[in-house]
Amino acid sequence: MSSAINAEGGPTTAFDIPDYDVDATLGCGQAFRWEPVQGAWEGVVSGRWVRVESTPAGIRASCLGDPDGWGWLRHHLALDEDLSAILGTFPSDPPMRAAVDACRGLRLLRQEPWECLASFICSSTKQIVQIRQIVRELAGAFGEPVVAPADRGPVHAFPGPATLASAGEAALRACRLGFRAPYLLDAAERVVDGRLDLEAVGRMPTVEAREALMSVDGVGPKVADCVLLFAYGRQDAFPIDVWVRRALAELYFPKARRLTPERLARFSAGHFGPYGGYAQQYLFHHIRLRAGRVGPTPAARVTPTVGSVGGR
């Protein structure tokens, strides 16, 4: 790791790390506030504006103000994670190998629980571009200002539960939440009054943690699994959304007529191993890449070549 000063006058550092695909990690739909800007990604982590980009040797990062040793960013990006050890636990069936070949270097982030929970409450029956829009509007309307380069326009942190709890349903609906507005409000109120203790959830066994999260109105199995996986490091949690369900059905149950959610959950828990959630994210990103739903830039995107999976 070396240090320097960046163009904006803030500190810069370099992380020497192999096997880290910044684009896949920040663009795979596990988090919604990272924006691609001129070949880099910019976001807000631990209340700081930060810019992250890929280099031949690893990652270069810059922020503004005192980086305080960069531990917050190392932790968020999961730089200490032994990725090859995790990939080694994946089943070696053809679909899984294809997914790993397509996006090796994708890491699971360690997100802040509240932001992750709130974001995925907003996610139900929404496309990722719309979720990003909703979260952006929530931050802009209710989040604390964050110091950022002047030409970026105002940048805000994601608003805390107390702020959202007092915002009122109408103000939330104005951020395009639709029927999810009362759900987000319920979550915020529960956190504020202590019915949901997000720190305590982190200490619970996964099954109990999942139940605690699902006590929130609007949080079902899928959203709870996303929060367990993306914020609490429960890497066996296996969110099954429409994409993953289609992929599992077509890749592993090609001639089953009817697949209940319970059956898919049971199969996934057994088949993908102790890092099943990690494997899930590789599958998810892979099929979306193939479907053209994520990719270099919209202009550079080739006509979606839809295989047997993930198309429409």
Place this chain on the structure above:
DNA sequence: AGCCAGGACTAAT
């Protein structure tokens, strides 16, 4: 124009 989106809830069998 119509179908679908990183779902979950409710009411009816």
Place this chain on the structure above:
DNA sequence: ATTAGTCATGGC
């Protein structure tokens, strides 16, 4: 224990 209808909004 399963199933259908409903919810709000916007991309393609």
